[in-house]
Amino acid sequence: MDEYPGKIRLVIKFYPYKYRDFAHIAAQAALSARSQGKFEQMHYKMLAESPKLDKASLMRYASEIGIDAKRVAADIEKMTDSATIERDKKLATDMDLFNTPALFVNGRRILGNVPYEYLKKAIVEELDALGKK
Amino acid sequence: MLWAKSKATIVAALAVLMLAGCSAVNMASGDSGERGLSPLAPLGEVPIPKDNPMSEAKVELGRMLFFDRRLSGDGTMSCASCHMPEMAFTDSLPISLNYPTTRNWRNSPTLINIGYARTLFHDGRAVSLEEQALFPMMSAFEMNQNLDFMEEEIREVPQYVAAFKDAFGAGVTRYRIAQAIAAYERTIVSKNVPLDRYLAGDVSALSADAKAGMELFLGKAGCIRCHGGAYMSDGGYHANGVPENEMVTDDPRTAITVRFVAKVSGYEDYENLTEDPGRYLVTKRPRDWKAFRTPTLREVARTSPYMHNGVFATLEEVIEFYDGGAGEGNSERLAPLGLSADEKRSLMLFLTEALSGNEIEVKYPKIP
Amino acid sequence: MRHIAIILAALALIAVSSGALHAAPQRFDVPILDSPFIGPADAPVTIIEFIDYQ
Numbered sequence: 240m241d242e243y244p245g246k247i248r249l250v251i252k253f254y255p256y257k258y259r260d261f262a263h264i265a266a267q268a269a270l271s272a273r274s275q276g277k278f279e280q281m282h283y284k285m286l287a288e289s290p291k292l293d294k295a296s297l298m299r300y301a302s303e304i305g306i307d308a309k310r311v312a313a314d315i316e317k318m319t320d321s322a323t324i325e326r327d328k329k330l331a332t333d334m335d336l337f338n339t340p341a342l343f344v345n346g347r348r349i350l351g352n353v354p355y356e357y358l359k360k361a362i363v364e365e366l367d368a369l370g371k372k
Numbered sequence: 373m374l375w376a377k378s379k380a381t382i383v384a385a386l387a388v389l390m391l392a393g394c395s396a397v398n399m400a401s402g403d404s405g406e407r408g409l410s411p412l413a414p415l416g417e418v419p420i421p422k423d424n425p426m427s428e429a430k431v432e433l434g435r436m437l438f439f440d441r442r443l444s445g446d447g448t449m450s451c452a453s454c455h456m457p458e459m460a461f462t463d464s465l466p467i468s469l470n471y472p473t474t475r476n477w478r479n480s481p482t483l484i485n486i487g488y489a490r491t492l493f494h495d496g497r498a499v500s501l502e503e504q505a506l507f508p509m510m511s512a513f514e515m516n517q518n519l520d521f522m523e524e525e526i527r528e529v530p531q532y533v534a535a536f537k538d539a540f541g542a543g544v545t546r547y548r549i550a551q552a553i554a555a556y557e558r559t560i561v562s563k564n565v566p567l568d569r570y571l572a573g574d575v576s577a578l579s580a581d582a583k584a585g586m587e588l589f590l591g592k593a594g595c596i597r598c599h600g601g602a603y604m605s606d607g608g609y610h611a612n613g614v615p616e617n618e619m620v621t622d623d624p625r626t627a628i629t630v631r632f633v634a635k636v637s638g639y640e641d642y643e644n645l646t647e648d649p650g651r652y653l654v655t656k657r658p659r660d661w662k663a664f665r666t667p668t669l670r671e672v673a674r675t676s677p678y679m680h681n682g683v684f685a686t687l688e689e690v691i692e693f694y695d696g697g698a699g700e701g702n703s704e705r706l707a708p709l710g711l712s713a714d715e716k717r718s719l720m721l722f723l724t725e726a727l728s729g730n731e732i733e734v735k736y737p738k739i740p
Numbered sequence: 741m742r743h744i745a746i747i748l749a750a751l752a753l754i755a756v757s758s759g760a761l762h763a764a765p766q767r768f769d770v771p772i773l774d775s776p777f778i779g780p781a782d783a784p785v786t787i788i789e790f791i792d793y794q
Contacts, residue, residue: 240779248783250775254790256472258446265793269776278776285793292794327775331790334768337441337448338469341790346767351469354619357685365785458766 242359246366251282252327254339261292263324268297270320271311272304280304410601412590414568415670418487418558424502424551426558430539434556436532436737437549442525444515448472451508451553454480457734460674461486461560466682467619467626474513475619475626477633477648479682482675484732485668487558490607494664494680495651501554506546513629519546531740560732562671567726578726584715585722593694593709593719598666604727609651609663612706613699617681621646648681659703673724687723691716 240247251269255262265285272281284300285292294315301308314320331341342349344361420426437443441450454468455461461483463469468480478494486492492504508514509522526532527544536544539552567586569577578586589595598606620626627646634642637653651660664680678684684693693699695716697708711719770788 243785245780246783246785248777248779248781248786250772250777250786250788252770252775252788252790254792256792256794258472259792259794262792262794269793273776279778282776282778290794323774326773327790330770334770336790337453338472339790339792343768343770343786343788345785346769347765348768350463351465352467352475352619353465357466360685362785362787369784 243362243366247362251278252330253324254328254331254336254341255324256339261290263318264294264297264315265289265292266324267315267318267320268292268301268311270323271314272301272306274314275306275310277304277306281306409596410606412567412571412586412596412600412604413602414571415485415488415561415563415602418561420558421500421502424554426555427539429535430552430555431559432556432737433532433535433539434552434554435735436535436739437526437553438556439737440739442739443509443517443522443549444471445517446472449515451505454508454514455483457732457736460484460671462675464676466617466677466685468514470513471511471516474516475623475629476513477620477626477629478680479677481667482671483557483560484562484671484675485603486560488603489605489668491665495654496609496665497654501557502547502550505550505553512632522546522549529740562729562732565670565727565729570726579721581718582722582725585718585720586726588711588715588719589722592715593691593711595669595694595719599669604669605666607666609660609665611650611659611661611663611703613662613702614664614679614681614693615683615699616647617683620648620681650680663703669723670727671729673728687720688716691719 240249253266253269255266269278269281269285272278281300281304284304285297288296288300294312297315298308298312301311318324336350338350340350340352342353342358344358345365347361347365349358349361438451438455441447441453443450449469449471454463456463462480466479468476468478470476481494486501490499492498492501493507498504498507506519509517510519523544523546526549532544536542536548536552540548542548566577566582570583570586589599598608598610600606620630630645630648631642634645634649634653638656639645639649639653647662649661651663651665652658654660672678672687676685676687678687678690684690691711694706695709695711698704698706772786772788775788
């Protein structure tokens with residue numbers, strides 16, 4: 240995204256793996272941060288700190304990015320946004336996605352841990368195609 | 373008729389010329405593959421092993437199992453996960469998909485025409501489709517399943533029990549699971565590509581450029597040396613010095629897979645291994661160090677990325693690689709080819725135009 | 741005559757090679773709905789990522 244400022248919108252959908260303890264609460268933390276206006280910061284923070292995503296750590300990250308950690312904790316207790324998370328999960332399984340990450344670049348599906356060059360190629364192709372049109 | 377005969381004569385004559393010029397190349401027999409150069413030819417009927425005859429019931433059962441995620445430990449992976457029909461039965465990734473939390477270390481090869489392959493896997497460790505099918509199921513970084521457990525999972529499904537009775541007249545066993553899958557795989561065939569029509573006498577089947585590319589394939593570029601025969605593979609193993617894929621050598625999670633495979637293959641120094649030794653893990657012969665199986669080139673346009681580690685994203689890169697004399701220290705003593713830009717383009721067009729058939733239509737089964 | 745033949749062959753070649761080499765990629769219509777995103781809403785390239793943070 241740094242290489243092509245303003246050209247890419249990254250939409251995040253949550254697909255926590257069923258056997259991972261913290262995947263669900265991390266997804267909730269992300270949505271919590273969104274409701275407090277700091278989704279982007281929480282997203283990158285959790286990626287950087289992964290897999291240290293237990294509840295106490297999540298609360299700490301919340302404080303570090305300057306949002307209300309207690310609200311995040313409360314959201315996690317109640318799983319306030321479980322509807323969104325379940326909706327995203329269902330979308331993923333309906334589309335037969337069982338590997339994360341799963342990316343769609345203007346609808347083009349790219350699965351798994353692809354090297355950066357591979358992803359960049361798809362992005363450049365999309366930008367070129369739109370540039371021509 | 374005359375056309376067909378003269379084409380065949382030209383192809384055979386070129387093959388003989390290539391054979392004559394081949395003496396400098398390592399001519400070791402056995403695993404290096406057939407050394408009589410096999411001319412290009414259309415594919416015959418898929419070979420069927422005597423102990424696993426085909427039947428509609430068996431193929432249908434195999435189709436269901438191929439797409440059934442039950443065959444993996446956590447129910448997320450099926451054979452089709454890494455061999456997706458819509459991606460020419462690969463997953464279009466440099467390194468194939470992995471079981472959650474693990475990393476794979478090799479590229480997923482296409483299953484198109486796999487029934488004609490002499491051995492399976494990039495290191496040829498399986499000699500039949502039946503033998504191959506169970507490996508990924510057991511593999512900790514692929515489907516990670518326990519076969520004893522899997523048999524019971526399948527036995528628990530009434531439709532499967534009935535299907536096995538229908539197909540085998542017997543119950544669910546891991547071997548029959550593999551046999552059914554193998555039977556299905558034998559139906560994944562692409563036969564009547566433009567090259568085949570050309571070889572059969574239809575001179576308009578190839579464009580002029582593709583024909584020029586074919587002459588290069590048979591002559592100056594020398595591809596026929598390993599990619600000959602109807603299946604366009606000598607079934608042998610060659611260490612071409614393909615560059616390492618950083619995803620394999622630099623990723624700590626892949627390092628686990630590298631050592632694991634080496635360990636279970638009986639490689640003594642597995643603790644210090646950081647690269648892919650290829651066929652060496654199977655035969656332990658020094659000449660097989662970093663030797664990998666020659667793949668078919670049929671449908672090659674659809675099966676990028678290329679090589680055992682997916683390190684070349686395009687055919688252009690593959691042609692550049694061989695034009696430069698392949699990799700350093702390659703065991704085949706491949707010399708630079710000196711292809712001009714036009715020649716490279718013609719060769720490319722041959723590979724893509726002549727060897728690509730119609731999209732294989734796949735019926736997705738209803739999994740019980 | 742020869743020139744025409746060459747031009748026709750070239751056109752045929754272009755037609756065939758375009759088909760063989762540049763098959764249109766399959767596109768999936770993934771509904772964005774109210775999912776959070778980073779970057780401008782009107783960016784030309786939208787990447788939808790299904791993510792497991794752990």
